[in-house]
Amino acid sequence: MQEFPLTRFDDLVTLSPAEAEVLRSLGKDAVLYRRNAVIRRDREPVGAIYMLLEGWASSAIRLPNGQRQIIKVHIPGDMMGTPSMALETAADTLTAITECRVSAVPLTRLRELLVAYPRLGGVLFLFVQIERIALMDIVASMGKSSARERLVRLLLDLHDRLSTIGVVADGTFDLPLTQEQIGDVLGLTSVHVNRTMRLLEREGLVVREGHRIVLCDLAALRQISPLPPRRLRADPPWLPQPGEL
Amino acid sequence: MQEFPLTRFDDLVTLSPAEAEVLRSLGKDAVLYRRNAVIRRDREPVGAIYMLLEGWASSAIRLPNGQRQIIKVHIPGDMMGTPSMALETAADTLTAITECRVSAVPLTRLRELLVAYPRLGGVLFLFVQIERIALMDIVASMGKSSARERLVRLLLDLHDRLSTIGVVADGTFDLPLTQEQIGDVLGLTSVHVNRTMRLLEREGLVVREGHRIVLCDLAALRQISPLPPRRLRADPPWLPQPGEL
DNA sequence: CGCCCTCTTGATCTCCTTCAATGACAGTGG
């Protein structure tokens, strides 16, 4: 059994010790995936959701014409594959961006969890809403902003999310995405990602050294970003307290 | 108390009579909004979610630069404003597209519901996941398809959703959106929406008469759409049955 | 050493935007 980082949860809801324990022991043994390995392919029947313990992974939709759109870049501590819980067959393909460790949670086990700890259902609900807001913001930025703005937003989003798991030091973090993958996230070609990235570099906003990136001027970048980050509400009033359920 | 159409629920989950009853009596008295009236503005504190009983409404994100992106076009039977449940202040503005009737559900009442009927929490969870998939598909089509493809997708999406509430006859339905609004949904200018719409018309794929639209060749349109519709899973295995919770 | 993947840059093309003008139509006040 592997340790699932609960940072994401602790920041938002107060978990009872029993709830924290059951979340930690939810998944099956971790499986190791090599770079570019497929964790769960789209159109497969949905039997589980996945917890990303280590490494990066992507969730992508394949279009009938052969293109792919990366919907979300997952970092350690993320739950993956949950949208497809509502479908006959999976909507998205989960792929390892770097080598990564993943723990699967069979849907049957999830059901046991919901029966035994109904309040955790509410907690999951909260997390899905947060993902939904993230998607809404992505739609807004894809519909209304330039390549430069979208790229800045992606970098800031990664910066902020990586900060919560403590792998950002002074604006610097590891960015294991190829420019092609960044293009697939932003809806751009890799060529244009390259030009835009170089532009940011010439402007002195970022510095790149191999797969590490430095956001030099966070304030200026946030000014450029088409959308400010959202302020989440910890322990929302509609969520029953532990003991209440 | 107004009747909230439960079609959307019935198709996906089996509700116990008690559950159906509590859902129907969930909202406060309906409020009437005139065309273009704001139902709930963004950045307002979040005190309720909303059930759309009659008419059309939009959920839109305002960008700091003054632009707006319509995230979702709501039709009767939709729940609105739920993403912001996770936030301090609302992310999106809800606006009446046509005159419409809306019933608010205070978050406190929602909490009582979750305590009394924990399984309904799971049902709501399911619905949010469905919305999330819809957003993922929108991201995919915004990132990877042309104006024509996106417009076709929107028309088919509306066609299919309106079909479930029985207001489509032989490919014909009422489309009360201005071309400007359609542009704000698709991330296009109204000028280009106009040209694209006229193109579809010249191709014999659609016919417009005032605010009514006819999808003449559904098969051909589905061929053009960048993404096929999703097959939802009724009564998913992770959802506890009535009685189990 | 040689191969493949990724980054980089230039040249050209095109889809969509921007700007601008016109007409149809509904509502409104005289």
Add this chain to the structure above:
DNA sequence: CCACTGTCATTGAAGGAGATCAAGAGGGCG
């Protein structure tokens, strides 16, 4: 009843952001 106003659809012309095509360079790894 008609001028007046605002909204919406429509169309043309010009401009630009990003795509496409093509080629070279660097680097990890068999």
